[in-house]
Amino acid sequence: xxxxxxxxxxxxxxxxxxxxxxxxxxxxxxxxxxxxxxxxxxxxxxxxxxxxxxxxxxxxxxxxxxxxxxxxxxxxxxxxxxxxxxxxxxxxxxxxxxxxxxxxxxxxxxxxxxxxxxxxxxxxxxxxxxxxxxxxxxxxxxxxxxxxxxxxxxxxxxxxxxxxxxxxxxxxxxxxxxxxxxxxxxxxxxxxxxxxxxxxxxxxxxxxxxxxxxxxxxxxxxxxxxxxxxxxxxxxxxxxxxxxxxxxxxxxxxxxxxx
Amino acid sequence: xxxxxxxxxxxxxxxxxxxxxxxxxxxxxxxxxxxxxxxxxxxxxxxxxxxxxxxxxxxxxxxxxxxxxxxxxxxxxxxxxxxxxxxxxxxx
Numbered sequence: 001x002x003x004x005x006x007x008x009x010x011x012x013x014x015x016x017x018x019x020x021x022x023x024x025x026x027x028x029x030x031x032x033x034x035x036x037x038x039x040x041x042x043x044x045x046x047x048x049x050x051x052x053x054x055x056x057x058x059x060x061x062x063x064x065x066x067x068x069x070x071x072x073x074x075x076x077x078x079x080x081x082x083x084x085x086x087x088x089x090x091x092x093x094x095x096x097x098x099x100x101x102x103x104x105x106x107x108x109x110x111x112x113x114x115x116x117x118x119x120x121x122x123x124x125x126x127x128x129x130x131x132x133x134x135x136x137x138x139x140x141x142x143x144x145x146x147x148x149x150x151x152x153x154x155x156x157x158x159x160x161x162x163x164x165x166x167x168x169x170x171x172x173x174x175x176x177x178x179x180x181x182x183x184x185x186x187x188x189x190x191x192x193x194x195x196x197x198x199x200x201x202x203x204x205x206x207x208x209x210x211x212x213x214x215x216x217x218x219x220x221x222x223x224x225x226x227x228x229x230x231x232x233x234x235x236x237x238x239x240x241x242x243x244x245x246x247x248x249x250x251x252x253x254x255x256x257x258x259x
Numbered sequence: 260x261x262x263x264x265x266x267x268x269x270x271x272x273x274x275x276x277x278x279x280x281x282x283x284x285x286x287x288x289x290x291x292x293x294x295x296x297x298x299x300x301x302x303x304x305x306x307x308x309x310x311x312x313x314x315x316x317x318x319x320x321x322x323x324x325x326x327x328x329x330x331x332x333x334x335x336x337x338x339x340x341x342x343x344x345x346x347x348x349x350x351x
Binding site: 048049050051079080081083087088089090092093095129130133153154155162164191192221222223229230231 | 262263265267285292295298316
C-alpha cells in the first residue's frame, strides 16, 4: 500500500473523455489520474449492471487517489443516453450488453492507458457484479491485462439454457485462456454467484494451473462494497479494497501519488 | 445477485414520466438489482416507449410480496369488469 503522510502534495485530474472503443467506434469514458509525471500503473473499471453511475466515478477517483491511471468506459454507450438508472433499465430490457462489444471496449481502454506517456505499461482490470463477470471474460479473451479482479461476478458459470444472443458463451468455458493473475472477492450469502458456482470456477482454475486468489466473506452477499445500499458490509469492503490494492501492486508495480 | 431474469410484453396505454404523459409501448418486468429500493433484489417494472428514448420510462421497484399483492389486486379489479380477455401479443 502506498504510504501517505499529511505533508504530501496530492492532486488528480478527473474528466469525461472520448476514445475509440470496440471496432474503433467512439465511446465516452470517465478518466482519472494523479497529477505528476508518473510512471503510473493503470486500471480499467467495468461498471456494474446498475449502470455507469456516480459510484463508479467514485471508484475511478479512488484508484487515481491510490496512484493509478484509471478509466471507466461507458459500456452502455451504444444504447443511448439518459440517467444511469434509465440506461440500466434500457439495457436490461434489451437483453443485456453484448459480450463482444464489452471485450472490445475494455481492451481498447487498456490500450488507451498503455499509450499514455504517464503509463508504466502495466494495466489491470476490475469489475463488480456483471462487471466482475466481464473482468474475468476480458482477461480470458485478450492478453491486454497484467492482473484481473472479479468482484462477485454472477453468471460466470452459466447453464446452456441461460445463454443468450448477447452472452452466448459461459465465461467459465474460457478459463483455459485466462492470461493474467486473478483475484476474486465473493460473499457467502450471494445467490449469484453462489458459493457453489465460485467453487466450480475455482476447480476450473486449478485444472488449468492458473494463478488465482479467492476470498469468500461470511455475512456478506452481493455488492458488499456499495455503501449507498443495504448490501454494504463495511468490514468486508475495507478488507476487500486492501486485498485488491495489495494484489494490483504485486502485479502492476508500485503506484504513485504524482509528486 | 445478477439474475438476468427479464420478461417483456407489448402494452398499450399511457404513462406519466419525468416530462409528463407519454404513450406506452412495452413493459419490462425483471427480478434483479433495484436502483433505489432498499433491498438486494426487487421485482422491477419498467413501462417504456423505446421510440422516445431511454428516459421515456415509468419505473417501480417492489418487494416480491408487494408484487404478488399488485398482481392479485389487478386481477381482482379486472374480474369485476365485463371486458373480454385481451389478445395482445406477449413478446416474453
